[in-house]
Amino acid sequence: MRASDGAALVPVSNVPGLGVQLVDPRLQPPHVIAGAASATEGPGGVYVLENGFVRVTVNAKGQIASLYAKDEQRELVPEGEVANFFELYDDAPLYWDAWDIEIYAQEKYRPLDGADVSIADRGPLVASLAVRVPISGSSVLTQTISLSSLSPRLEFGCDVDWHENRKCLKVSFTWDIHSDVATYETQYGVVQRPTHRNTTWDMAKFEVCAHKFADLSEFGYGVALINDCKYGHSTLGNTMALTLLRAPKSPDEYCDMGRHQFRYAVYPHSGTFSESNVVREAYQFNVPLLQLPAASTHIFHDHPFFSLSGARNVVLDAVKVAEDDGQGYIVRMYEAYGGHARATLTTQLPVAEVTKVNILEEPMDSANKAPGIRWLEYPRSLQVQFKPFEVVSLKFTF
The missing domain is CATH 2.70.98.30 (Golgi alpha-mannosidase II; domain 4)
Known part of the structure; x- marks a missing residue:
């Protein structure tokens, strides 16, 4: 099907956040x-x-x-x-x-x-x-x-x-x-x-x-x-x-x-x-879905690199390269409605270390010591607790 402007219309469902889905x-x-x-x-x-x-x-x-x-x-x-x-x-x-x-x-x-x-x-x-x-x-x-x-x-x-x-x-x-x-x-x-x-x-x-x-x-x-x-x-x-x-x-x-x-x-x-x-x-x-041409299906992964579950009032807002050394990724989340929450963050990447950082990406505590953060399945999944409107930033190194 096509819209009046000539764009092709295809129904696509269940596209993972921060992920991809192949559509032909x-x-x-x-x-x-x-x-x-x-x-x-x-x-x-x-x-x-x-x-x-x-x-x-x-x-x-x-x-x-x-x-x-x-x-x-x-x-x-x-x-x-x-x-x-x-x-x-x-x-x-x-x-x-x-x-x-x-x-x-x-x-x-x-x-x-x-x-x-x-x-x-x-x-x-x-x-x-x-x-x-x-x-x-x-x-x-x-x-x-x-x-x-x-x-x-x-x-x-x-x-x-x-x-x-x-x-x-x-x-x-x-x-x-x-x-x-x-x-x-x-x-x-x-x-x-x-x-x-x-x-x-x-x-x-x-x-x-x-x-x-x-x-x-x-x-x-x-x-x-x-x-x-x-x-x-x-x-x-x-x-x-x-x-x-x-x-x-x-x-x-x-x-x-x-x-x-x-x-x-x-x-x-x-x-x-x-x-x-x-x-x-x-x-x-x-932030609507991006449509990108794909020459090969091998570039696609079954799961996103980072995913969030367990709390609908928590938003995974940003995944970015660390500013200081460029050797890790910053994952920033926040509670959006003004209540407490407990969310599970999962990654598909081989994690060597996770550190809680502030908004300037300065280290605060490792995930083993940071209050409100505990591993569920080391090193793939951890649980993060949020206070109302709290912003939590984690640095992942690999």
């Missing part, structure tokens, strides 16, 4: 696709994207009028509201054009509600819509809204030709979810910020810097807004927003002018943030 599209047997994705056009210029997890209704303006979660039989967009709503704000800070965003800028904007929508892919592996949104006489946004057969994650790929003057482009999503706080990812952890502006302190947090995601959850259900390179978030009440582009004129009058490509996604999930797999989904969105 010519040898893929015909199969029935469970929860196949589809794109259909209804009356009045309404389009429907659907798979086994969600049903998404997109109106003629390219906005999400409905997001129905099949597992919970729940509508996530309140009646009369929309999601994926583009807004163009005036953006003229008092000082520091390229750095500051003022709260009063949110009072003056115009909606971008003129769009052309068409079906790009009808399924069954991927269903997608092509959306063209004029921003001004010189700027235009082209977007692909896509839904695969494998996940409830709704993805938005954007290509923007940007030529504005002190303007800010945002996209907002209003959900039928209510919470006093939203959760934002930071490096090796998360922070929570209020969704209201009851005090001057709360008001000062109107824009939040986050990494891969922001999450709004109530008891039993939530929605994460995931991105791959946009870090300005805000949540007011039940409306989440993501800052996409700005157009400052100082110190560089041509700052950010030209073409931009970026992606973001919406991921509905059961449970609160702490009960979800939002961290995993955000990683998968930011």
Whole structure:
């Protein structure tokens, strides 16, 4: 199967983290696709994207009028509201054009509600819509809204030709979810910020810097807004927003002018943030599978060099060559949700020594002496204990 852009589509499952899997599209047997994705056009210029997890209704303006979660039989967009709503704000800070965003800028904007929508892919592996949104006489946004057969994650790929003057482009999503706080990812952890502006302190947090995601959850259900390179978030009440582009004129009058490509996604999930797999989904969105041609199957290994198991709240974040001598590998892990954990790290490499190091890769203790670390199967497998948001770095020498 091929997508509308000519890319070959092949379903691949159970690819190990930090590992590889050999796939030959010519040898893929015909199969029935469970929860196949589809794109259909209804009356009045309404389009429907659907798979086994969600049903998404997109109106003629390219906005999400409905997001129905099949597992919970729940509508996530309140009646009369929309999601994926583009807004163009005036953006003229008092000082520091390229750095500051003022709260009063949110009072003056115009909606971008003129769009052309068409079906790009009808399924069954991927269903997608092509959306063209004029921003001004010189700027235009082209977007692909896509839904695969494998996940409830709704993805938005954007290509923007940007030529504005002190303007800010945002996209907002209003959900039928209510919470006093939203959760934002930071490096090796998360922070929570209020969704209201009851005090001057709360008001000062109107824009939040986050990494891969922001999450709004109530008891039993939530929605994460995931991105791959946009870090300005805000949540007011039940409306989440993501800052996409700005157009400052100082110190560089041509700052950010030209073409931009970026992606973001919406991921509905059961449970609160702490009960979800939002961290995993955000990683998968930011670090997608790489497709590499292989001349020989002999380069592939049955198992990855390092693997982590036993705790879904622990992330194996990095495997890198040691900085000091280049004679070993640094394996860095962290607890992502704010709880205790016990995880098992396994390697396929012939280990001579394992040392716990700090973030500067300076030795702390050997694995035989380091608290919270014990061998399960020397020298292949060891167990690591984590405190909330703890970062653990180990140096393996061979």
